[in-house]
Amino acid sequence: MENGQVTLSASAGLLKKAYDKLKASDTVTALALLEQALNYDFDNDEIKHALKCIHWWLEHTRRIDEIKNPYEKGSFIISLIKQYHVFLGQFTIVYDQCQYAVRYFVYSRALLFLEGLLGSPANHSDPGLLLLVGRCYKGLGNYDEALN
Secondary structure, rough: OOOHHHHHHHHHHHHHHHHHHOOOOHHHHHHHHHHHHHHHHHOOHHHHHHHHHHHHHHHHHOOOOOOHHHHHHHHHHHHOOOHHHHHHHOOOOOOHHHHHHHHHHHHHHHHHHHHHHHOOOHHOOOHHHHHHHHHHHHOOOOHHHHHH
């Protein structure tokens, strides 16, 4: 195998690992893996696209720790989705694997904040909370749990 093929294979492997880390909400490792992949394959548009997308989310959610209420944190993340789609409009190509990983990151992160509220029996009948939790499960592709 030629050296060029090895570096392309390495960058593809790093890209996949970065997406897995992003889905697990480990943005620090995802960014490090993408930067490493970019070193192997500087001309790879998907790697550049993924870096831009992650940086967008990090920039727009950097102050989330200042929000104390978990419901507001979850709502805030979900509210950014429309703005993110406007951001995506600047690209001629949108990479499906990247968008799947980003979507999983967004909805799982929002769900993390919201699920803690479901521990209280008083919140089991809160329609706003249940709607947001359902949207998160739907965004994650878990339609049965979304219906519940």
